[in-house]
Amino acid sequence: xxxxxxxxxxxxxxxxxxxxxxxxxxxxxxxxxxxxxxxxxxxxxxxxxxxxxxxxxxxxxxxxxxxxxxxxxxxxxxxxxxxxxxxxxxxxxxxxxxxxxxxxxxxxxxxxxxxxxxxxxxxxxxxxxxxxxxxxxxxxxxxxxxxxxxxxxxxxxxxxxxx
Amino acid sequence: xxxxxxxxxxxxxxxxxxxxxxxxxxxxxxxxxxxxxxxxxxxxxxxxxxxxxxxxxxxxxxxxxxxxxxxxxxxxxxxxxxxxxxxxxxxxxxxxxxxxxxxxxxxxxxxxxxxxxxxxxxxxxxxxxxxxxxxxxxxxxxxxxxxxxxxxxxxxxxxxxxxxxxxxxxxxxxxxxxxxxxxxxxxxxxxxxxxxxxxxxxxxxxxxxxxxxxxxxxxxxxxxxxxxxxxxxxxxxxxxxxxxxxxxxxxxxxxxxxxxxxxxxxxxxxxxxxxxxxxxxxxxxxxxxxxxxxxxxxxxxxxxxxxxxxxxxxxxxxxxxxxxxxxxxxxxxxxxxxxxxxxxxxxxxxxxxxxxxxxxxxxxxxxxxxxxxxxxxxxxxxxxxxxxxxxxxxxxxxxxxxxxxxxxxxxxxxxxxxxxxxxxxxxxxxxxxxxxxxxxxxxxxxxxxxxxxxxxxxxxxxxxxxxxxxxxxxxxxxxxxxxxxxxxxxxxxxxxxxxxxxxxxxxxxxxxxxxxxxxxxxxxxxxxxxxxxxxxxxxxxxxxxxxxxxxxxxxxxxxxx
Numbered sequence: 001x002x003x004x005x006x007x008x009x010x011x012x013x014x015x016x017x018x019x020x021x022x023x024x025x026x027x028x029x030x031x032x033x034x035x036x037x038x039x040x041x042x043x044x045x046x047x048x049x050x051x052x053x054x055x056x057x058x059x060x061x062x063x064x065x066x067x068x069x070x071x072x073x074x075x076x077x078x079x080x081x082x083x084x085x086x087x088x089x090x091x092x093x094x095x096x097x098x099x100x101x102x103x104x105x106x107x108x109x110x111x112x113x114x115x116x117x118x119x120x121x122x123x124x125x126x127x128x129x130x131x132x133x134x135x136x137x138x139x140x141x142x143x144x145x146x147x148x149x150x151x152x153x154x155x156x157x158x159x160x161x162x163x
Numbered sequence: 164x165x166x167x168x169x170x171x172x173x174x175x176x177x178x179x180x181x182x183x184x185x186x187x188x189x190x191x192x193x194x195x196x197x198x199x200x201x202x203x204x205x206x207x208x209x210x211x212x213x214x215x216x217x218x219x220x221x222x223x224x225x226x227x228x229x230x231x232x233x234x235x236x237x238x239x240x241x242x243x244x245x246x247x248x249x250x251x252x253x254x255x256x257x258x259x260x261x262x263x264x265x266x267x268x269x270x271x272x273x274x275x276x277x278x279x280x281x282x283x284x285x286x287x288x289x290x291x292x293x294x295x296x297x298x299x300x301x302x303x304x305x306x307x308x309x310x311x312x313x314x315x316x317x318x319x320x321x322x323x324x325x326x327x328x329x330x331x332x333x334x335x336x337x338x339x340x341x342x343x344x345x346x347x348x349x350x351x352x353x354x355x356x357x358x359x360x361x362x363x364x365x366x367x368x369x370x371x372x373x374x375x376x377x378x379x380x381x382x383x384x385x386x387x388x389x390x391x392x393x394x395x396x397x398x399x400x401x402x403x404x405x406x407x408x409x410x411x412x413x414x415x416x417x418x419x420x421x422x423x424x425x426x427x428x429x430x431x432x433x434x435x436x437x438x439x440x441x442x443x444x445x446x447x448x449x450x451x452x453x454x455x456x457x458x459x460x461x462x463x464x465x466x467x468x469x470x471x472x473x474x475x476x477x478x479x480x481x482x483x484x485x486x487x488x489x490x491x492x493x494x495x496x497x498x499x500x501x502x503x504x505x506x507x508x509x510x511x512x513x514x515x516x517x518x519x520x521x522x523x524x525x526x527x528x529x530x531x532x533x534x535x536x537x538x539x540x541x542x543x544x545x546x547x548x549x550x551x552x553x554x555x556x557x558x559x560x561x562x563x564x565x566x567x568x569x570x571x572x573x574x575x576x577x578x579x580x581x582x583x584x585x586x587x588x589x590x591x592x593x594x595x596x597x598x599x600x601x602x603x604x605x606x607x608x609x610x611x612x613x614x615x616x617x618x619x620x621x622x623x624x625x626x627x628x629x630x631x632x633x634x635x636x637x638x639x640x641x642x643x644x645x646x647x648x649x650x651x652x653x654x655x656x657x658x659x660x661x662x663x664x665x666x667x668x669x670x671x672x673x674x675x676x677x678x679x680x681x682x683x684x685x686x687x688x689x690x691x692x693x694x695x696x697x698x699x700x701x702x703x704x705x706x707x708x709x710x711x712x713x714x715x716x717x718x719x720x721x722x723x724x
Contacts, residue, residue: 022332037339041342044343045349047350070349077302085309088309088331092324108326110460110463114457114459
């Protein structure tokens, strides 16, 4: 029943690896980083309950030796949440892959456009003069449409002849 | 009475969401159910506000566990007020979405995920407002974030997935920080109940307190989009469907602001980081609005003003006085209503004009006078033109800043005035270009592009059914055709007429927006009452004891759950 140095070391290591992966542009690595950091946080919660003790079940162990049950309840909730979000992120990575054949964090085209415009008067700029890729987000021409036929159809039920 | 009503704003939308999922194949029943649920939530919130205002803070131990252990929901003036405003705008947005949905699809299109998710979002927001302990606040955040991930990527088009990824990764990081902070708080004090923490945190060494405070502030700062943690917002919000952006802009950042108010006043009343918050507020205001001035897309411009005006609220919080907090609370209420309304108007503009780029719009004032009025009133309100509520809120905050008297406070007062002026500049640019200039001066547009913008999922904003993959083959084929045509030859000869035909607007969308505009005007009319309420709420916050006593006196209410 003494504090252990192993747990903080593991937590620190997981956080370090998690942050490293989170900073990557590849979404799968970002997800892995998130999972590592989630586990590190769960361990942090676990260690916040104090030194290890016996299972907190009345009648089985003496209340004096019991572990604090509240952090464990918190961890269970956190695990469920992490699980749900991981599933969602995986679905999003899959979707991104199907749409644009890449699974990296994208660039904001409109942001690029506004940044590149530095020095010109915003009001003088006509989107029609820009190359289609630089036109504002939401504008029809800014869609990745040029090679649309190469992109697999996202409407899976559509007969191939209609493409 | 409160003990029965308090869990309802969370329970009703959750049960309603389950019901809406079951009714997925009966769109009309589903719409009726979600509208009924939202109306009920609004009525309960109003009742809670009046009860909380007359009886003071009340806590309900929902699980029946004794207080520091179990989950408590706390209704005080601040949380009840936030509930009322949140459910009002949520109801307005829901009506708007119903109007848009029924205009965009035929009656027998099945499966809509929008309504259940929207109700879950409302449940999460209510839970965050009512939470009496940090972990329940975290759960509330997660509920609303999970729903917001789904809503933001609705339909799964490329721009939405791109924006959604940014949003999801940033939110995940902030949630992890929040959770880690909760772990550390628990390790330091042995409790996560906020009232209990308010008593126990004061005994900790100063360094530990500042560490916990800054971790919570960073986590909430990301959610509230406080500079320098705000860069994600203008990247991700504008891609979503109009009603989704509207409800996000109105509610989600304000939940972060609410959490900052709650923790700053209840848990860390010492004000150790107030100077830092002041600087953050100044940077948020000025940098946010400079970003807005540079934009040419209406939705992005509004997103930047959203970031910028968060600075006003943080300013009020950082002052830490009752006057500052009252100003911040009033400004939160005003800003929720105003920002939601403006994004809905942007949705109407996009629907009618085919684009939100102010370079491409023109002559809307003459061609769509109603739309012009709907934009003009909240826009002037946002800029803080007297006598509208934006002016009252800003005036209150600036007065509180002057009363503080420090050099830093005066700097922020100056920053606030400059931001207000620049807001007017940004709004005036939209007005002169999109509404006032003759339509013939607007750049000519190829009709194919306009048609694609009108039909395409990203261009048209929101069409729940159409985006669930249930398009008819003909629609898809036509959409592909128009997109390919524009992409293959962007230099298609401009249409003969530069004046693009306006599309008619469905009545439900216009009346929902008009109702919210009326609400923003009504905020001015009832400003006296509202500011009094904000004053009383701020007094409670500064005093802290009413909240703490209410929690420790909480009656266990098993039957309420």
